[in-house]
Each structure stands twice: as C-alpha cells, then as structure tokens.
Amino acid sequence: MVDYPESLPPVGPLEAGRSDDDLKVLNEVLAAFGRLKPDRREKILSIVATYYGVKAPEAISVLAAPHHGDATRSEPSFSEDRSISPKQFMLEKQPKTDVERVACLAYYLTHYRGIQNFNALDVSKLNTEAAQVKFADASVALANATKLNYLAPAGKGAKQLSALGEQFVLALPDRDRARNIMASARPRRKRRKANEEQSGDETQ
Amino acid sequence: MNTNTGPARRRALRIAIFNHKGGVGKTTLIVNIAAALASLGKRILLVDSDPQCNLTAYLIEESVVDDLLDTSDSDVGRTLWSAVKPVAEALGDIRLVDPIERLPNVYVLPGDIRLSGFEQGLSPLWDECFQRKTKGFRGTTAVSRLVDYAALKYEVDFVFYDAGPNIGALNRVLLLDCDYFIVPAACDVFSIIALKTLGYTLVNWISDWKTIVQLAPTGTYLLPGLPKFLGYIPQRFRVYGGDVAASYAKYLPRIEKSVSSDLITVLRRIDHALAPRSGSESELGQVKDFASIAAASQAEGRPMKDVSAGTPAQRTDAEQAFLHIAKKIIMLTS
Secondary structure, eight states: OOOOOTTSOOOOGGGGGSOHHHHHHHHHHHHHHHTSOHHHHHHHHHHHHHHHTOOOOHHHHSSSOOOTTOTTOOSOOTTTOOOSOHHHHHHHHOOOSHHHHHHHHHHHHHHHSOOOSBOHHHHHHHHHHTTOOOOSOHHHHHHHHHHTTSEEEOSTTOEEEOHHHHHHHHHTTOHHHHHHHHHHTSOOOOOHHHHHHHHHHHHO | OOOOOOHHHHHSEEEEEOOSSSSSOHHHHHHHHHHHHHHTTOOEEEEEOOTTOHHHHHHSOHHHHHHHHHHTTSTTOOSHHHHHHHHHTTSSSOOOOOOEEEETTEEEEOOOTTHHHHHHHHHHHHHHHHTTOHHHHHHHTHHHHHHHHHHHHTTOSEEEEEOOSSOOHHHHHHHHHOSEEEEEEESSHHHHHHHHHHHHHHHHHHHHHHHHHHHSOTTOOOOOOOOEEEEEEEEOOOEETTEEOHHHHTHHHHHHHHIIIIIIHHHHHHOGGGSOSOTTTOBOOOBOOOTHHHHHHHHHTSOGGGOSSSOHHHHHHHHHHHHHHHHHHHHHHO
C-alpha cells in the first residue's frame, strides 16, 4: 500500500466494486502522481486522457471557473462550451436580487453564447430560457446593474459585462466573497460633513 | 365509444378556468392556483388559449412575448399557434412545441393573437366532424393532442386552460377536452347574468359532441366531451373589518343561487355526473380583492405570496386563500 499525498482523497468505499487489478493500477497511478507538482499532474492527466481517448472528468470540465485572459490555451473557449444550461447556471450561482440576476445572465451571454454586447431583450430572452421569474422592467434592471458597476455601457444602448461584474459572478455562490469584491471597488464617498463645515465657515 | 384514454390523459387532469364574462380574474386565479399546487408538489402546465395572451404576458416579459409573437409564424415558433398552424393551414398535423418553464414546476404554452384565426377555422372543422371527415377531427383535437405531448414529456399532474372570455369555437373544443371546469365569478350583476347562459351553452356543446362521437370512425382520436363542474370561486370583493363589504356581500348568495339553478340543474339534465355537488358544496373558496399585491403579481410575474409589494400579512392571506383552493382541487379530483 502506498502513502497517499495529502492533496488527493484516500481511496474510499467506492473501491468496493472494483477488481483487484483496477485497485492495483489506481494505487500505482496515485503513487506516481504523488511525486509530481500539482500543475504537472493536470498536464499528465490531460495527456493520458488524450492518448486513451478518455473524456475529461466532469468535475473539472463543467463548473470550473474559466481562466480568462489566457490567450495560449488550446481548449474550447467558454462561448463554445454549451455543456451547462442557463437554468443550471443560475441554480449554481443563486443570485438574490434583480441586478445580480442581470449580472449572472450577462456572464452567461458573454461566456457561453459569445454575445459580448447585449440589450434588455437579450437578457430577458435568456432569463425566460433560464426559467427565472420575469423582470418587472428589464431595462430598469439593466440600468441599475450598470449604475452598480456590474455592467458597462457598450455604445448604442448596448451593455457589456464589466470586469467587476465578471469577478462578482465568478465568486458566486460564495456571497461573502462576492460582496467583498463589489465593496472593494465601490467609489469612496465624498466627505460631505467636512465640506459643509468648510462652506459654513466661509459664509460666516 | 372512441374517446381517448391515452397515458397523457390518465396522467394529467385537465381543468378549464372558464367564464365568458371578461374581467372576473381568470388569469390571476390560474397563476396563483398553479403556484399553490406546485408548492404542494404538483407539476402544472398552463395553456394560454386566449388570443389576448394575458397569461403569457403575466409570466413572461413583454419584450419576450413580442419576440415570441414575431416568430410564432415561423418554423421556430413556440406559441400555441406555432403548434396548430399546420392543421389550421391544412398543411399537415400539429408541430410539437415545448412549453416554457416560468415558475418552479409550472410550465406555460404561450398564447398567440393568431389563435383568433385558428378559431375562425374551427367552426367549419366542427361541421366536418359531423360529416365524419378526418380533417375535422384533426382540427378539433389539435390542442388536445399537443397537450398530451407536453403533459407526458414534462410529467405534468394538472393542465389548466386559460380560456378567453367568449363562447367561441376554440373554447368549445377546450371545454370538451377538459375533465373539469371551474367558474370564477366576480361579485357583480354581470357575472350573474353570464352564469345564466353558461349552463345552456355547455349543454349544447356536450350534446353536439355526443352526436359526433357516435358518428366518428373507429380509432379516431376524440375529446372526452364530458367536462364536470368542479366548483365556482367568488372573487373581487372588498373586506372591511374581517367581513365582506355590504355592497359585495349581497352578491354571494345570488351567485350561489345562480350556480345551482342555471348551471348545476341544467347540466344534471343531461348527466348527473357532470355536476355531482350542490351549489352550496360547490364553492371552492373565496378570493377577495387583493388590490396592490394582485397588481404587483402581474407586474413581477410571480404569485401574490412572493411579490415585493404589500404587507407580509397580505401575502400570507393570499397564500392561504389559494392554498385552500389548491387543496380542495386535489381532494375533489383524486
């Protein structure tokens, strides 16, 4: 029996149904992977999967956060990846308010549908497809999302997902982390009290 | 007897919310009852058979409804008209259109303004049924067969037809497709007048269809043609200090009396099973005027219990009213 590296889960009761040969190979593979650094493990795993024509495990293909800005990657971009439905995506992200819902839908449009610039109708249509409750006024929801920096204007009335909105959606469903991201980018308020005092002094 | 008893019909009970008087709150009632049934673990299919598309606009954003209507005549259309268009234009059989999920476990087959055109074509198709022509049966059962498909695919327990406020050819085939119908009645004099003609209209439809069934070639898909009266729901009255306001209260006994004499008695003349309960036993519940939360429910596309407007007490009140009706529907139909 080999010592499992800490980063890998120990072989559990799932192995009960496997043959001895499977278990032996699994132990050997785990032992070999234990000697590698984490980034090399992923690389080797990918090569082995390609060699044997095996599909990548679901856990690392569907819901993993995308690596944005990586121009050299060869795997399909998120706009080509339609493995997750909008309804599933919204269930995963669990937005609580209308503007959060707009941000999530904007993210889906951008990364799963390849629509960078969108309008209220695009968002409403996706909202319907995602089986979400209708917006009382989608245009207002988009305007509010823009005001709160989830979206940015893209010209001719269209909107685009802002960098902040993107980070926010990526952080969901971890609400604390998502809230911190938005809080960190909130513009500092003017010190109204100090200004008022100053103007008061001048008038006197 | 050729009446269809396929798996879809066995699975999902079909109920029409019907009153040919407009403005009695059919659509609001349907959405809230559907949400209440869904909260009790049932799966619901709502069929917007009203060419005014009120139910569709209730649950789907206006811009998306416009888009649905713009594309409904094409091959990618998703409305009720998109499904029945080949039949209406005599180009083939129905196109299977999937409903749209709008609330948890609540699906909608969107309505379409073009259904009024289909309705015009239904009258001659009805006559063709008397002539034993396949085209006539195909047309009159088109919506029913689409609902069969959707009910089976989405494992629906209840189908609700939101019928338009008229006694036209489309409502005739929808009512004859139903297992039950519910009559919402507003507390006003016009609702009572409407009730007086409802019974006779239904009796004529049922009798005509009985004749058609006897004439129909063997193996033809047929509507059941025996919609049972499930009950009535007095609506839209004001409550002051816990009691129905006097100006509305006087209508409640009049509605019950009219239901007994003009609907139940008339239906029982052709078949007692069509109205098994008396007038006093037929009230499914009362729905008072929820005012602001009813308006918010329509604007937000969600049931009254979930809207952002009103007070928690108002929302709980609405939730209880519709849950009571939903439980009664389950009890009476099981």
